[in-house]
Amino acid sequence: MGEKKTGFFGKLVKGLTKTRNNIVQGIDAIFSGFSSIDEDFYEELEEILIMADLGVKTTTAIIEDLRAKVKENKIKDPSECRELLINTIKEQMTVAETDYEFENRKSIVLVIGVNGVGKTTTVGKLAGQYKAQGKKVIVAAADTFRAAAIEQLTEWANRANVEIISQKEGSDPAAVIYDAVTAFKARNADILLCDTAGRLHNKKNLMEELKKINRIIDRECPDIYRETLVVLDSTTGQNALAQAKEFNEVADLSGIVLTKLDGTAKGGIAIAIQSELNIPVKYIGIGEQIDDLQKFNATDFVNALFEKNQ
Template identity: 85%
Template sequence: MGENKTGFFGRLVQGLSKTRNSIANGIDAIFSGFSSIDEDFYEELEETLIMADLGINTTTAILDNLRQKVKDNKIKDPSECRQLLINSMMEQMKVGETAYEFEHKKSVVLLIGVNGVGKTTSVGKLAGQLKDQGKKVMVAAADTFRAAAIEQLTEWAHRANVDIIAQKEGSDPAAVIYDAVVAAKSRNVDVLICDTAGRLHNKKNLMEELKKVNRVIEREYPQAYRETLVVLDGTTGQNALAQAKEFNEVADLTGIILTKLDGTAKGGIAIAIQSELNIPVKYIGIGEKIDDLQKFNAKDFVNALFQKNE
């Protein structure tokens, strides 16, 4: 793990460079530009954080926390606030102890999200990683709306050497899930990962579809541990937050996968989503390769964000 971990941190630092330019550099300028901690100082910080896609609520929470720490520690010098601010951000983004429970149980993992966010790719990457951990993994192509999604997932399944259950384009997603659940049980699969359609513009249909899918799983495989992850495109910033809210209305979300964080200045959204929705970011993606999707680590993320540019 060690080599992989440092490798990923390095790529994270690199991938977050645009976000760092928008957040950390702005904040560091404030820390060095103010000689005392006053209302102007907090206002400047607030503006910088909001501009970096952290949103009003999250920014307010972080700054309230910071003000408290400054008061408790009787801090007078803005430069001493840097680490406190970093800590306040980390506190907004805790991933719970049981976040990855599904890996250790017989589980069914649904990935939902609109087209184009990297959902099918995330299914493939997750399947490959779990397979590498020695798990028996199966994927289900229940995004039957797009032929491309079925083809793409089939390719990922072959690459990761895991079983795939698929039907032709246009077939009933619930029927695909039914087949997959039956197969997963009979083949003693550890983790069944399902790619599902994400057509938010037609929310009523999506809701019905997800209800049907959930009914099938509950009926056929009640003992399975359930995980429902929404996949969001980090480059869309506040729009990703809006999407997460909508998906949260139609599904019982247990976590978030945030993709495409490399090369966007909107990486602050990772902090915002978590504190606005109270749903943890469980994975982040910073590139195309299979190991560019990693478990989210708040400490690493915020540290990468505030790495001094050498």
């Protein structure tokens, strides 16, 4: 793993450049610009974190924690706060080992998210990765409202050499899921990845559709482990957080996939989402390649953000 990890860590450092320029330079300017830790120091720090898409709630929690640590360790010099701040941010976004339980069991994974966030690509990449681990994978094209989604997923499935269950554009997503679940049982597969539609502007319909899908899975596979991932585009910043909140109202989310971290200055949103929703960011995407989607590691993320060696 070592070499691969360094490769991804290197990509992460590079991918987070815009976010780093947005956050870290400002923070370091405060650490070196203040001679003592006073209210002004905390206020300026707070402002930078809020501006960097960490959001008010998360920033408040981080600053409160920092104040407590400064007091406890009797720190007087602002430059000594950098390490404390880094650790405080890490604590806001830990992912437990058990959060990947679905990868080790027979499981059905629903992947939801609005169009354009990289949802279908995420399903394709995960399918490829699980297949490479020797798992028997099936993908279901249940985002039937967008012809391109079905074509795109078919392409990914062919590339990964996994089976795809699909129907024609406009067909009932629940019918696709029914076919997929039937195939999942018949082929004794390990993981069924379902690309489902995400039309937040019509929440009621989406809610009904997801209920219907869940009913079918509950009825046909009552004992199978369930996972529901929402895919969010990090370049949309606070909008991604708003989407996560809305999806959380219509679905029982168990994890978040954050894409396009390499093209944004709003990478701080990863910290905000995790902290505000208490739903772990499980995967992050920093590029087009299949291995540019990786499990999220808080330590690596924050170290890459602050350009600290691992």
